[in-house]
Amino acid sequence: xxxxxxxxxxxxxxxxxxxxxxxxxxxxxxxxxxxxxxxxxxxxxxxxxxxxxxxxxxxxxxxxxxxxxxxxxxxxxxxxxxxxxxxxxxxxxxxxxxxxxxxxxxxxxxx
Amino acid sequence: xxxxxxxxxxxxxxxxxxxxxxxxxxxxxxxxxxxxxxxxxxxxxxxxxxxxxxxxxxxxxxxxxxxxxxxxxxxxxxxxxxxxxxxxxxxxxxxxxxxxxxxxxxxx
Numbered sequence: 001x002x003x004x005x006x007x008x009x010x011x012x013x014x015x016x017x018x019x020x021x022x023x024x025x026x027x028x029x030x031x032x033x034x035x036x037x038x039x040x041x042x043x044x045x046x047x048x049x050x051x052x053x054x055x056x057x058x059x060x061x062x063x064x065x066x067x068x069x070x071x072x073x074x075x076x077x078x079x080x081x082x083x084x085x086x087x088x089x090x091x092x093x094x095x096x097x098x099x100x101x102x103x104x105x106x107x108x109x110x111x
Numbered sequence: 112x113x114x115x116x117x118x119x120x121x122x123x124x125x126x127x128x129x130x131x132x133x134x135x136x137x138x139x140x141x142x143x144x145x146x147x148x149x150x151x152x153x154x155x156x157x158x159x160x161x162x163x164x165x166x167x168x169x170x171x172x173x174x175x176x177x178x179x180x181x182x183x184x185x186x187x188x189x190x191x192x193x194x195x196x197x198x199x200x201x202x203x204x205x206x207x208x209x210x211x212x213x214x215x216x217x218x219x
Contacts, residue, residue, distance in 0.1 A: 033207070042115075042197055042209030058206060059112060088152065092207075099144055099159035100207060105152055 002026050006091050006103035013081045013110045021076040021106050023091030029101075031094045032074040033058075034066065036087040037105075043090060049074055081110045113138045115200050117210035124188045124217050132183040132213045134198035142201040143174050143181050148212070149194045157183070157196075188217045 007022045025032065030051045035043035035058075045058030049068040063085060065077040074093075078085060088107050092100040114137035124130055134143070145157040158165050158172040160181065165172050169188075174181040181198055195212040202208065 035207075035209075040211075042211050043199075043207075044209070045206050048206065059208075090154065097142075099156050101156065102146075102154040107152075 004091055004093055004101055004103035006089075006106050008106060009104070010107045011109070013078075013108065015081060015083065015110060017081050018077070018079050019081070021078075021089055021091075021108070023074045023076070023103060024072050025074075025091075025093040025101075026072065027093065027095075027101070028071060029093035029095050030071065031096070031100075032068065033092040033100065034064070034074070034076045035090045035092065036060065036085075037090060038087050046076065046089075083110050086110045112206065113140065113200050113202055113208045115198060115208050115210040117196075117198060117213050119213060120211070121214045122216070124215065126188060126190060126217055126219050128188050128217075129184070129186045130188060130215070132185070132196055132198075132215075134181045134183070134210055136179050136181075136198075136200045136208075138179070138202075140176070140179075140200040141203055144199045144201065144207065145172055145181070145183050146197045146199065147192075147194050148197060154197075185215075188215075190217045190219055193217050 004025045033048045034046040047066040091103045094100045142161040147155045162176045171184045199207040199209045
């Protein structure tokens, strides 16, 4: 199993551009999550999904969108990139009553 | 959401020393996880521990859910233990709320 795979690993965007951060897992986990980690801070939840077709907002959803059309994939969309969205983004997945497993992160800079 | 506080924020240890990291949470939780974020930024699961004590090698963790805290013990620390240690509380809405971490530096 590859676990949780995130692409790209690094990206630089200009203000106002859009992009999709990809996340896929091959463990058949039904729960999936997107977090952002700002420098010197813990992770904050952006969106999560408890299964295909179901998504919910987390703590900091503004400026982001998600979809969950399959069990494996949970892409995160930034429509109009802003400097405040410069961060490291982590995707995670888990089974019920099991720990979350994290991808290696996507480092995003918006200039 | 739930508040998660970790102490100390920074810790410097001589190799071979022991340490205790603390995590307090403001409300009842379904579960608690401890993570190690290594210098490359990767998040490594350490413990998934709603209550009681678990041990894994030189590391152990204890959660006292009724008193809303968890402790992570590191014994005989090694330089490879350096990094940031996070605790995260899982609530009924399937959200993980993270503390701000303890940055551990182990010097040889």
